[in-house]
Amino acid sequence: MKTYRIHALVCAGTQCLAAGGNGFKDALVEELKQHGLTEEVLIVETGCMGSCQLGPRMVVYPEGIMYTRLSPEDAKEIVEEDFLKGRPVTRLLWKQDEKQFLTLHETPFFAKQTRIVLRNCGFINPEDITECIAQGGYESLARCITEMTPKDVIKIIKDSGLRGRGGAGFPTGLKWELANKQISDTKYIICNADEGDPGAYMNRSVLEGDPHSVLEGMAIAGYAVGAQKGFIYIRAEYPLAIKRLEIAIKQARMSGLLGKGILGTNFSFDVELRMGAGAFVCGEETALINSTEGKRGEPRKKPPYPVESGLFGKPTVINNVETLANVSVIIEKGADFFRQFGTDKSPGTKAFSLVGKVNIAGLIEVPLGTPLRTIVFDIGGGIPEGHTFKAAQTGGPSGGVIPAKHLDIPMDYENLPQLGAIMGSGGLIVMDETSCMVDVAKFFLKFTVDESCGKCVPCREGTRQMLNILEKITSGLGTMEDLDLLEKLGNVIKQTSLCGLGQTAPNPVLSTLRHFRDEYIAHVKDKVCPANVCSMKAKK
Amino acid sequence: MESEKIPAVDKEIRKWGTKHESLIQVLHGTQESLGYLPEEVLTYIAKKMNVSLSKIYGVVTFYNFFKLTKDAEHVITTCLGTACYVKGGEAILNALCNRLDIKPNEITKDGRFTVRTVRCVGCCGFAPVMVVDGKDIHGKLTPETAIDILEKYM
Numbered sequence: 001m002k003t004y005r006i007h008a009l010v011c012a013g014t015q016c017l018a019a020g021g022n023g024f025k026d027a028l029v030e031e032l033k034q035h036g037l038t039e040e041v042l043i044v045e046t047g048c049m050g051s052c053q054l055g056p057r058m059v060v061y062p063e064g065i066m067y068t069r070l071s072p073e074d075a076k077e078i079v080e081e082d083f084l085k086g087r088p089v090t091r092l093l094w095k096q097d098e099k100q101f102l103t104l105h106e107t108p109f110f111a112k113q114t115r116i117v118l119r120n121c122g123f124i125n126p127e128d129i130t131e132c133i134a135q136g137g138y139e140s141l142a143r144c145i146t147e148m149t150p151k152d153v154i155k156i157i158k159d160s161g162l163r164g165r166g167g168a169g170f171p172t173g174l175k176w177e178l179a180n181k182q183i184s185d186t187k188y189i190i191c192n193a194d195e196g197d198p199g200a201y202m203n204r205s206v207l208e209g210d211p212h213s214v215l216e217g218m219a220i221a222g223y224a225v226g227a228q229k230g231f232i233y234i235r236a237e238y239p240l241a242i243k244r245l246e247i248a249i250k251q252a253r254m255s256g257l258l259g260k261g262i263l264g265t266n267f268s269f270d271v272e273l274r275m276g277a278g279a280f281v282c283g284e285e286t287a288l289i290n291s292t293e294g295k296r297g298e299p300r301k302k303p304p305y306p307v308e309s310g311l312f313g314k315p316t317v318i319n320n321v322e323t324l325a326n327v328s329v330i331i332e333k334g335a336d337f338f339r340q341f342g343t344d345k346s347p348g349t350k351a352f353s354l355v356g357k358v359n360i361a362g363l364i365e366v367p368l369g370t371p372l373r374t375i376v377f378d379i380g381g382g383i384p385e386g387h388t389f390k391a392a393q394t395g396g397p398s399g400g401v402i403p404a405k406h407l408d409i410p411m412d413y414e415n416l417p418q419l420g421a422i423m424g425s426g427g428l429i430v431m432d433e434t435s436c437m438v439d440v441a442k443f444f445l446k447f448t449v450d451e452s453c454g455k456c457v458p459c460r461e462g463t464r465q466m467l468n469i470l471e472k473i474t475s476g477l478g479t480m481e482d483l484d485l486l487e488k489l490g491n492v493i494k495q496t497s498l499c500g501l502g503q504t505a506p507n508p509v510l511s512t513l514r515h516f517r518d519e520y521i522a523h524v525k526d527k528v529c530p531a532n533v534c535s536m537k538a539k540k
Numbered sequence: 541m542e543s544e545k546i547p548a549v550d551k552e553i554r555k556w557g558t559k560h561e562s563l564i565q566v567l568h569g570t571q572e573s574l575g576y577l578p579e580e581v582l583t584y585i586a587k588k589m590n591v592s593l594s595k596i597y598g599v600v601t602f603y604n605f606f607k608l609t610k611d612a613e614h615v616i617t618t619c620l621g622t623a624c625y626v627k628g629g630e631a632i633l634n635a636l637c638n639r640l641d642i643k644p645n646e647i648t649k650d651g652r653f654t655v656r657t658v659r660c661v662g663c664c665g666f667a668p669v670m671v672v673d674g675k676d677i678h679g680k681l682t683p684e685t686a687i688d689i690l691e692k693y694m
Binding site: 362435 | 559562564602603659661662674
């Protein structure tokens with residue numbers, strides 16, 4: 001095997017590429033040629049490293065020196081100073097609060113994180129299965145199918161307390177057990193990669209950075225429930241993730257890790273991709289099933305639940321990307337290892353995309369139960385430009401806001417609902433005083449009005465009426481009765497809609513009404529928008 | 541149907557088969573080759589896959605991704621996801637529309653440009669973001685830098 005003196009890990013996640021990462025990599029390749037270093041320095045293109053706002057990024061091993069905000073012009077200096085003379089280029093290092101950090105692990109951004117799901121993201125080349133295998137990839141699958149019964153596998157997952165990371169938090173082991181008990185010659189595993197919440201890109205980063213972790217999780221799920229076929233339903237908006245998954249599936253098949261008779265056993269499992277076509281509702285599992293069958297993505301009535309009658313009427317387990325990426329670690333290290341992190345009822349970690357008005361936006365992973373304050377201020381470095389924290393929004397169009405007075409809330413499945421917010425899939429949008437909460441509510445309502453599939457009346461008509469009222473309020477025509485009506489209507493929609501989209505659509509309005517009622521009242525009574533966002537055209 | 545469109549459709553049907561579950565994937569591939577899904581193509585797919593045209597129309601119109609009419613030469617997509625929204629995505633949209641003198645989703649008279657919105661491209665660390673022609677992502681925009689980028693394509 002060929003060895004190299006230096007490994008240069010260049011982030012090739014969507015965001016770093018968008019920031020010009022390819023230009024830097026090309027320049028680096030050119031400089032290495034010019035200096036005759038191509039035999040000594042290996043460039044590895046990795047998935048997302050996390051601190052997306054500081055991209056394009058590169059980490060240089062063996063020291064682990066991290067360079068940020070790279071442009072093609074920087075390549076020459078890095079090669080001549082660092083690669084040839086061993087002197088780090090200090091002007092390109094991570095700087096924060098007048099300190100500079102040589103490696104990623106020293107930064108406050110990284111220090112408070114625990115990486116299980118993102119263990120390989122940013123450290124391996126996702127387009128080369130051997131790098132994944134070298135990190136222990138597919139070892140858990142091998143153990144499951146050679147040493148364990150499906151019941152053993154289900155028991156470990158149940159004992160670990162892993163809960164669905166798509167948002168609802170349903171216990172994964174229980175779901176698998178229910179599917180395992182179904183008697184059917186055909187069962188399916190579906191990976192829900194239809195990450196539709198605006199402001200959320202955790203799943204995309206995992207698929208781009210470590211696709212095999214998801215494939216391995218699916219195969220283990222397949223073994224546990226008795227399924228031989230899996231589908232990954234992925235958004236068409238994620239071309240790079242689709243490309244890397246296609247490569248990963250091909251390489252896994254060629255290595256005998258997917259397909260017929262995996263590793264010489266009689267267990268067979270294969271995975272196919274299905275592209276979504278831009279409908280938010282398809283993240284809802286029954287709508288997703290319809291879409292995977294090539295139909296309009298309208299939700300179905302539950303029960304029957306997908307574990308009883310799902311894809312093509314067969315028992316189907318639908319798990320989120322992040323849930324599946326946890327599986328092989330739990331098998332490898334055991335339920336007790338997993339339970340070290342997080343809380344009793346919400347064990348493990350959660351990936352968040354920390355974005356909005358925060359100094360260091362990016363992809364993070366923390367133990368469940370980590371206080372919001374730690375996430376926003378320690379990891380995210382606080383609010384930029386002297387502004388103050390006003391609220392954080394979780395759960396996208398199904399979620400709610402967490403106001404400043406609750407900054408110490410532990411982020412887990414139990415505490416968030418008490419504030420009228422939800423865990424959601426992991427989008428965490430920080431807002432400062434320049435955001436108007438009525439306008440934020442209107443923003444989400446517009447989204448759900450557009451994305452409501454139209455099948456059931458409460459969601460189709462109700463969200464439209466709520467939006468009309470919000471339009472009235474933000475243009476200065478609202479009355480106090482409108483606020484009560486919003487609440488009443490919201491509760492009816494929640495109770496009577498067919499699927500998760502409608503049942504959660506009023507949340508952004510109800511939650512802002514609960515925590516920022518003053519702001520609504522200012523719009524209605526004083527006809528002013530305190531954050532100066534709404535036009536208030538009809539102002540007296 | 542114009543004969544040059546047939547191979548594009550046939551290729552997809554060969555790849556995905558004629559089972560009804562393949563419909564969305566066939567439509568994806570066909571649109572990628574042709575840029576949109578004209579009526580004659582849908583009629584052809586209906587015949588080949590033995591699905592009624594109305595069913596196909598129902599699917600095509602359900603999903604935002606599919607287009608029944610020809611697109612502009614350059615499609616500029618501004619992100620209005622939450623992160624872009626709190627960082628001024630709407631101002632970017634308005635600036636682009638004003639510069640091109642169109643409303644969102646309209647195509648300029650010369651057929652060269654259209655401005656659309658998208659619900660998140662997942663580049664939230666670089667908000668606000670726009671994507672040109674589905675591949676060139678530009679981030680940390682201001683209305684001025686957005687116009688500069690647009691003008692490079694004009």
